[in-house]
Amino acid sequence: MEEIRRTKSHGDKSRTRRVRISDLAQALGLTKSTVSRALNGYSDIAPTTRARVAKMAAQMGYAPMPYAQAVRTGRVRALGLVLELDAPDRYGPFLADFLGGITQEASLEGWTLTVSSSSSRSEMEATVTRLLQEHKVDGFILPRTQVDDPRAAFLSAKHVPFVMFGRTDHGRPDAGHSWYDIDNAGAMRAAITRLAAMGHRRIAFVGPPASFNFALLRRDGYREGLAQAGLAHDPVLEIMEVAEREEGAEAARRLLDLPDPPSAILYATDATALGAYDVARERGLEIGRDLSLIGYDGIPEARLVTPPLTTFAVDSHHAGARLAALLIAQLRGTDPAELTELVEAPLRAGGSDGPPRTRE
Amino acid sequence: MEEIRRTKSHGDKSRTRRVRISDLAQALGLTKSTVSRALNGYSDIAPTTRARVAKMAAQMGYAPMPYAQAVRTGRVRALGLVLELDAPDRYGPFLADFLGGITQEASLEGWTLTVSSSSSRSEMEATVTRLLQEHKVDGFILPRTQVDDPRAAFLSAKHVPFVMFGRTDHGRPDAGHSWYDIDNAGAMRAAITRLAAMGHRRIAFVGPPASFNFALLRRDGYREGLAQAGLAHDPVLEIMEVAEREEGAEAARRLLDLPDPPSAILYATDATALGAYDVARERGLEIGRDLSLIGYDGIPEARLVTPPLTTFAVDSHHAGARLAALLIAQLRGTDPAELTELVEAPLRAGGSDGPPRTRE
The missing domain is CATH 3.40.50.2300 (Response regulator)
Known part of the structure; x- marks a missing residue:
């Protein structure tokens, strides 16, 4: 391949002068063996040394002979x-x-x-x-x-x-x-603990499609949080399969129309929590007073709405x-x-x- | 390489039974030569045929011998x-x-x-x-x-x-x-034409850092739009080097504090136009009446603000x-x-x- 590449290099000599491990070793004041072991990720080389070698390799344009290496290791990195x-x-x-x-x-x-x-x-x-x-x-x-x-x-x-x-x-x-x-579960438990400490007793949960693993873990966290706070788990306050903003709004309408509606809703994603802002506007509810909301993700829109959404930043x-x-x-x-x-x-x-x- | 890969395949035979061009040709009812030319992008093969061959190749898991091909063509695709x-x-x-x-x-x-x-x-x-x-x-x-x-x-x-x-x-x-x-220039011209038709006579422009090529083209379009609408170009209404939302807000404040402020501001990016919403809130201005805004990009936040931002969707x-x-x-x-x-x-x-x- 090197031979081929050379004929393809349009007369640019700089691409054919390969930097070798010995060049790196000299520049770094290390032995060739140390440089080679560092480049190959051996654990007997300190992480700081590995990082120093990798940085110099990038600076000097060092690259292992990739096909030769692929043949040897079966890897293309x-x-x-x-x-x-x-x-x-x-x-x-x-x-x-x-x-x-x-x-x-x-x-x-x-x-x-x-x-x-x-x-x-x-x-x-x-x-x-x-x-x-x-x-x-x-x-x-x-x-x-x-x-x-x-x-x-x-x-x-x-x-x-x-x-x-x-x-x-x-x-x-x-x-x-x-x-x-x-x-995921830990974040939802923390959210329930926070809302319970503020005095909320009816806290709803709006979660994503249950085919996603994180959806189940966040729902688990919600239920565990309720148990820890000594609050009953009311199945009517738990809505799953909500993925989009408009579905989040629809979930909020359903919850607020209950005979005994929640005073707080924990949304498993920020995008769906934004739907509750639309519903609050429709119904003249003040978010943070009439209805409390917590989301999860930390999307930019969550900072933009009024009031900004309390959420978990990933x-x-x-x-x-x-x-x-x-x-x-x-x-x-x-x-x-x-x-x-x-x-x-x-x-x-x-x-x-x-x-x-x-x-x- | 094929030899090597075979020994690495952990006994999974399906990966070693390579699909050949003849298999594709048979499945598609085409000649081998047509399939080969289609796969190599020859222009004498109709685009619909190329697409059909590419789809079947993906479905059947066809792959050219990549290293052999790289040696031949000097390309890794x-x-x-x-x-x-x-x-x-x-x-x-x-x-x-x-x-x-x-x-x-x-x-x-x-x-x-x-x-x-x-x-x-x-x-x-x-x-x-x-x-x-x-x-x-x-x-x-x-x-x-x-x-x-x-x-x-x-x-x-x-x-x-x-x-x-x-x-x-x-x-x-x-x-x-x-x-x-x-x-870029065409979009900005269209924005000015639209604002001028609504009756605006003092229209400002807030643009990004002039090191970006699109920044200059959008500013050109603004100036060309003014000329087409028969409006004078007032340099005090043109502010560049604005990249962030807060900088967009600062530009709006400067423009609105002018003795003869603009009634409309054309922002070269949606992100900076959102800053004008913050200023409108501060000053009790109704967007779309007291102050008109147009952006460019079509970011999701532009739909979210009230009223939604008029913009160009990319x-x-x-x-x-x-x-x-x-x-x-x-x-x-x-x-x-x-x-x-x-x-x-x-x-x-x-x-x-x-x-x-x-x-x-």
Whole structure:
């Protein structure tokens, strides 16, 4: 390949002068062996040294002979991501941060990211198969897991490495799978604790389609929060399968029309919580006084509405970076079962929740 | 490589039974030669046939022998995209649509997309160099051009194929460059025509940093629109270098504090136009009556504010698909100079503009 590339380089000599490990070693004042072990991610090299070597490698334009290395290792050092174009919110406004996190971490380790998209399960399977057959990807990052995730099943059956953003199986995924997740249940428990402390006694929950794993975990957290606060769980206050803003509005209307309506609604996503703002306007209710709201996601619109929505802010850049790191570790040989990580989402208080107007 | 891959396939036989061109030809009822020419994008094969062959190839999991083909053609059939993490708005909410457009078009043609990111010019150059040296990318899509674009200069100097989203050099890029752009000036002219027809005589313009090519083109359109409507161009009504919402608010305050303030403001981006909503609230002005506003981009927040913002809706999916198609055509041998495309952005009327309260 090098030979071929040279003839294709349009007379630009700079692309044919390959930087070698010895050049890096000299520039860094390290031995060639240390540089090589650092570039290959050996754990006996300190992370700070690895980062220093990776940075210099990027600066000097060092690249391993990729095909030779691929033949030796069977790897092309590429992570794969298949975006699902049929996702209800197209990943919202966080995609740039998420991709930035993946690609920065991958780049630091000398890997790249191949992005594809699909708008159906069969297209996803065809795309994944093609990427593997063409040797364009070594393993996959799966965004937004479902309870019973066809992508995880498909990749497992083919023995293709992958890491999931979110768990499967209602939070109890196959022990052999790698995942990074945010503590969905913990966030919802914290929301209920907060609302109960303000004096709310009737708190509703509006959740996404139960096929998404995070939907079940957030509903669990709601129920656990009620139990912890000593509040009864009234099934009439729990509405699932709500994905869009207008569906969120419709859920709010149904809840407010109950004979004994809630004084607060916990929405599992910000996008659907915005629907409650529309209903409050329709009915002349003051949000934060007549009706308290808490969401989850931290989307920009949540800061824009009046009053700003109290929500949980997710760090998408960090999620992307950790998913890349976990997948690369797996591809380098770490047992997938050891590569699991659960983080907390911090609360971002707005003005949308407060003590109920009339305490019962 | 095939040999290697076979030994790595964990006993999964399905991955080693390669689908051949003859299988596709049989399934489609076409000759092998037609299928082969369709897969390689020959122009003597009708686009509908090409699409039908590409779809069947994806369904049946057909993939050309990639390394063999790369050696033959010097191509890895991969498009490159370097996201700039220092972009002010991180590409807003359109990234999923944009990536969906690129990847769907690329997939139809049997290509893939490699995504990287950078947060500085030197990092961008190091990343591009690494992707080329590692043979991971054949050419690049450059999102959001600057007037004097360092990426275009860098890639030109290295003779690396690329296509730009937007033009450079104040709309007169090097004749040898490929680009896709939206008619920025045309949209701004249309906005001024609309406001003038409503009776506005003092119309201000708030534009982005002049280093972005689209900023200059939108300002041109504003000035041309004024001239067409027979309105004088008053430099005090033109404010540039406005990138963020709060800066948009500050510009509105300055304009409204003028001895002879404007009755309408044309913002070159929706994000900055939202700042004018904040100022209207501060000052008790009714948007659409006391102050008319028009934006550009079609971001979701523009629908959310009251009244919804009149703006120009950009089709990011289409932009991504066309950029991919143009770059692939260039990589297959079409003269880059022939690969340029200018499209209109349609107006999406909200309630933010109307006749001025007092006609002068």
